[in-house]
Amino acid sequence: MRRPLLALVAAAAVLTAVPALAQEVNIYNSRHYSSDRQLWDLFTRQTGIKVNVIDGEFDALVTRLKSEGARSPADVMIAVDAGRLAAAAGDGIFQPMQVPEVTATIPAHLRDPNDLWFGFSVRARVFIVPKTLAAADTPTSYESLADPRFRGQVLMRSGTNIYSLGLTSSVIAARGETAAETWARGVVANFARPPRGGDTDQIRAVAAGEGKIAVSNTYYFGHLGRSSRPEDKALVDSLRVVFPNQDDRGTHVNVSGVGITRTAPNLANARKLVAFFASPEAQRYLADVNMEYPANPNVAAHPFLRELGGFKADQLNAAAFASTNATARRVNERAGWN
Numbered sequence: 209m210r211r212p213l214l215a216l217v218a219a220a221a222v223l224t225a226v227p228a229l230a231q232e233v234n235i236y237n238s239r240h241y242s243s244d245r246q247l248w249d250l251f252t253r254q255t256g257i258k259v260n261v262i263d264g265e266f267d268a269l270v271t272r273l274k275s276e277g278a279r280s281p282a283d284v285m286i287a288v289d290a291g292r293l294a295a296a297a298g299d300g301i302f303q304p305m306q307v308p309e310v311t312a313t314i315p316a317h318l319r320d321p322n323d324l325w326f327g328f329s330v331r332a333r334v335f336i337v338p339k340t341l342a343a344a345d346t347p348t349s350y351e352s353l354a355d356p357r358f359r360g361q362v363l364m365r366s367g368t369n370i371y372s373l374g375l376t377s378s379v380i381a382a383r384g385e386t387a388a389e390t391w392a393r394g395v396v397a398n399f400a401r402p403p404r405g406g407d408t409d410q411i412r413a414v415a416a417g418e419g420k421i422a423v424s425n426t427y428y429f430g431h432l433g434r435s436s437r438p439e440d441k442a443l444v445d446s447l448r449v450v451f452p453n454q455d456d457r458g459t460h461v462n463v464s465g466v467g468i469t470r471t472a473p474n475l476a477n478a479r480k481l482v483a484f485f486a487s488p489e490a491q492r493y494l495a496d497v498n499m500e501y502p503a504n505p506n507v508a509a510h511p512f513l514r515e516l517g518g519f520k521a522d523q524l525n526a527a528a529f530a531s532t533n534a535t536a537r538r539v540n541e542r543a544g545w546n
């Protein structure tokens with residue numbers, strides 16, 4: 209009994225010796241899960257720093273931050289998709305993070321080359337096909353989605369969606385703009401139906417027999433995989449995941465990520481929070497909450513994702529494909545991918 213009491217007395221002495229500075233950090237967050245509170249609480253327990261979160265749509269938060277200017281309370285900004293992070297970086301919203309824990313643990317292709325943001329979790333853009341689809345009838349690359357033998361089989365969301373822009377950007381990086389447009393035309397010609405709905409809708413459409421190949425981010429399949437609804441379980445059991453381009457550049461991956469704002473009033477705390485995001489504990493949480501892959505390669509993915517098997521990811525820097533999103537938008541538009 210004596211020892212904890214002594215420790216308490218010592219802690220109280222330290223607390224009274226330190227001036228009562230408000231230790232806090234403010235997050236502008238466009239990726240919201242109610243369970244994130246657990247993660248912020250863990251950070252507060254580890255560091256004593258209080259976490260304040262303002263949730264909102266990414267564009268609205270950027271507008272708000274800009275209008276607040278130098279007086280903005282925002283220290284860090286969280287977003288899904290490298291395209292959004294890169295756009296914010298281009299707007300001069302971020303400052304170099306200078307957090308050694310990030311550079312030491314997060315692979316270079318998931319970090320902005322100017323250190324303005326990094327991806328803390330990874331989603332792969334894959335094909336979901338019926339388990340019964342023969343290997344010979346299964347596309348193995350994004351390029352092959354444009355092959356006439358897949359006429360009427362491809363299900364994809366709108367070409368204006370940010371995930372579609374990221375994918376087209378990765379094809380532009382690999383093949384050039386002209387070839388990417390030819391590719392997009394071929395893919396559109398193979399659509400089972402005009403794009404509608406999100407990735408989950410494409411997966412459900414394959415299960416319903418509307419087409420044979422859904423293009424989806426891995427976590428949407430993961431959400432169905434951990435669903436307790438028997439009909440979702442049956443759906444997942446009837447389908448399998450194909451990781452495209454395993455024989456060449458690898459599967460296109462995108463990120464959820466974070467950057468430190470240029471005007472961060474609590475810069476030191478922001479750096480601590482960002483370092484925390486790269487830690488194994490937070491990596492485990494940040495990835496699992498949305499069924500994404502941890503960015504830190506030393507942290508294992510959720511068992512459901514591990515069961516899908518390992519895969520080779522395209523090492524193209526997330527900032528590089530994000531930077532051609534505007535070109536990708538024009539390419540998709542010209543190709544009639546609406």
Ligand SMILES: [Fe+2]
Binds near residue numbers: 425
């Ligand atoms: Fe999503």
